[in-house]
Amino acid sequence: MPFKKVLIANRGEIAIRVMRACRELGIKSVAVFSGDDRRSLFYRLADESFLLKGDEVSDTYLSIEKMIHFAKKSGCEAIHPGYGFLSENPDFVDACESESVKFIGPAGATMRKAGDKARIKEIMAEHGIPVLPSSNNPATSDEIRDAVARIGFPMIIKPSFGGGGKGMKIVHTEPELEDAIRFARNLGQSAFGNPAFYIEKYLQAPRHIEVQILSDGRGTVLDLGERDCSVQRRHQKLIEESPSPALTPEMRCRAADLAVKAARAIDYENAGTIEFLFEDGEFYFLEVNARIQVEHPVTEMVTGIDLIKEQIKIAAGEDIQLPRGACLCNGWAIECRINAEDPENRFMPSPGQINGYRSPGGIGVRVDSGVFMGFSIPSHYDSLISKLTVWGRDRAEATARMRRALDEYVILGIKNTVPLYRAIFREPEFLEGKHDTTYIERHLPELLNVVEKQKHKTQEQLLTAIFRDDRGLPVCDAYLADDEFPVFYT
Ligand code: ADP
Numbered sequence: 215m216p217f218k219k220v221l222i223a224n225r226g227e228i229a230i231r232v233m234r235a236c237r238e239l240g241i242k243s244v245a246v247f248s249g250d251d252r253r254s255l256f257y258r259l260a261d262e263s264f265l266l267k268g269d270e271v272s273d274t275y276l277s278i279e280k281m282i283h284f285a286k287k288s289g290c291e292a293i294h295p296g297y298g299f300l301s302e303n304p305d306f307v308d309a310c311e312s313e314s315v316k317f318i319g320p321a322g323a324t325m326r327k328a329g330d331k332a333r334i335k336e337i338m339a340e341h342g343i344p345v346l347p348s349s350n351n352p353a354t355s356d357e358i359r360d361a362v363a364r365i366g367f368p369m370i371i372k373p374s375f376g377g378g379g380k381g382m383k384i385v386h387t388e389p390e391l392e393d394a395i396r397f398a399r400n401l402g403q404s405a406f407g408n409p410a411f412y413i414e415k416y417l418q419a420p421r422h423i424e425v426q427i428l429s430d431g432r433g434t435v436l437d438l439g440e441r442d443c444s445v446q447r448r449h450q451k452l453i454e455e456s457p458s459p460a461l462t463p464e465m466r467c468r469a470a471d472l473a474v475k476a477a478r479a480i481d482y483e484n485a486g487t488i489e490f491l492f493e494d495g496e497f498y499f500l501e502v503n504a505r506i507q508v509e510h511p512v513t514e515m516v517t518g519i520d521l522i523k524e525q526i527k528i529a530a531g532e533d534i535q536l537p538r539g540a541c542l543c544n545g546w547a548i549e550c551r552i553n554a555e556d557p558e559n560r561f562m563p564s565p566g567q568i569n570g571y572r573s574p575g576g577i578g579v580r581v582d583s584g585v586f587m588g589f590s591i592p593s594h595y596d597s598l599i600s601k602l603t604v605w606g607r608d609r610a611e612a613t614a615r616m617r618r619a620l621d622e623y624v625i626l627g628i629k630n631t632v633p634l635y636r637a638i639f640r641e642p643e644f645l646e647g648k649h650d651t652t653y654i655e656r657h658l659p660e661l662l663n664v665v666e667k668q669k670h671k672t673q674e675q676l677l678t679a680i681f682r683d684d685r686g687l688p689v690c691d692a693y694l695a696d697d698e699f700p701v702f703y704t
Contacts (some may be wrong), residue, residue, distance in 0.1 A: 251592065
């Protein structure tokens with residue numbers, strides 16, 4: 215047992231995911247939750263939980279001070295940050311270190327390097343890892359003119375300290391450039407506290423390929439195969455799979471070798487992801503994600519390795535006891551991010567109450583979620599309802615299984631992306647694995663037509679009737695009484 219107690223500085227499905235790993239390792243878990251999450255499930259599943267008072271996220275899930283306070287108060291030796299929130303904040307890592315609480319993730323110095331997306335590209339290029347032509351924060355009009363001449367159109371402008379696809383703009387002609395730079399700078403400042411930006415060559419139809427790595431910081435860096443995350447909307451991932459249908463065994467080895475080299479270049483420790491764009495047989499380094507990622511279950515399904523447990527063990531100082539990557543991978547896994555969004559209305563967030571819910575099951579099906587019937591998706595946080603992941607012996611079995619699982623999935627009361635995924639898993643280009651990052655943009659109208667046509671045919675329609683009581687009202691599980699749970703207040 216590496217630690218006795220771990221605080222989870224996060225919410226929702228990832229908090230539950232971390233608790234599950236802790237429980238299997240015999241570690242007690244401590245949850246923290248905001249007032250908006252008062253009726254959420256995740257903190258009730260923890261061994262102890264603490265309310266984070268305050269209306270702003272800076273006073274709750276982004277409060278370094280409170281996380282450390284509750285970790286110490288409850289006697290936790292370590293903190294798991296999940297993804298988002300404080301997970302990539304090097305100040306948090308430093309604060310944990312100075313308070314002698316182990317941060318489950320990479321060192322602050324590594325995180326600082328990874329956080330500057332323009333600078334880390336330069337570091338990778340110095341280590342012989344291919345990068346796209348780019349320019350880091352060109353300041354004067356001369357520098358910008360030089361960058362344009364060297365990189366050529368189309369280009370993409372991005373905030374250097376950004377994430378989540380925010381603030382990025384594609385520029386096809388000179389007159390669009392000024393606005394795009396202003397946009398990246400403003401968004402960089404308002405969302406990430408830094409106006410720095412960079413210009414990069416824009417690839418017209420790449421695939422997004424990323425490699426999961428595990429590193430113990432004492433010389434062992436392991437690659438655990440790649441994930442293909444090319445189904446995206448507005449640069450945000452919707453579907454992820456492992457392995458990638460686009461790679462030959464040689465290309466797969468090349469991606470793995472580049473990723474291990476990249477991790478070594480920045481002395482990476484713990485679990486991390488090296489992202490690449492892939493076009494015409496070449497990989498171009500995109501960024502390092504210095505944390506566990508949303509899509510980690512696909513790697514877990516093909517390797518059988520519990521990545522969260524490995525993170526905890528590495529943080530506790532244990533050596534990695536696993537053989538090298540690709541040979542571990544077995545079969546095919548695919549994940550759909552099920553969001554509370556309305557695909558028929560520009561993916562508008564659709565928070566609100568789930569008044570009918572039945573998740574799929576059966577062989578090879580995994581659901582990571584913090585929702586239940588009667589739960590209201592809060593509007594303050596991301597719109598993730600669940601992650602539906604399936605495993606099959608090959609891609610054909612995995613896609614058929616996903617289609618079956620999606621058809622079983624019932625989510626009533628709020629708009630969600632399940633109907634869109636049902637259409638995608640019937641669309642030939644995707645089924646043949648020939649899609650790239652422009653897939654959703656090119657196919658959306660046709661996919662929405664299928665959604666419309668399927669509306670009256672799905673199992674959901676039948677189950678909608680079952681979920682009604684005699685008066686035609688939706689049936690909800692009785693709400694669990696608050697005092698049934700071990701909640702501690704400050
Ligand atoms: P973020 O960190 O904000 O998610 P990334 O740099 O990781 O941004 O890029 C997110 C997605 O945007 C990529 O997966 C890809 O689809 C698209 N993208 C980013 N840079 C380029 C580029 N140079 N050419 C083509 N597409 C790009």
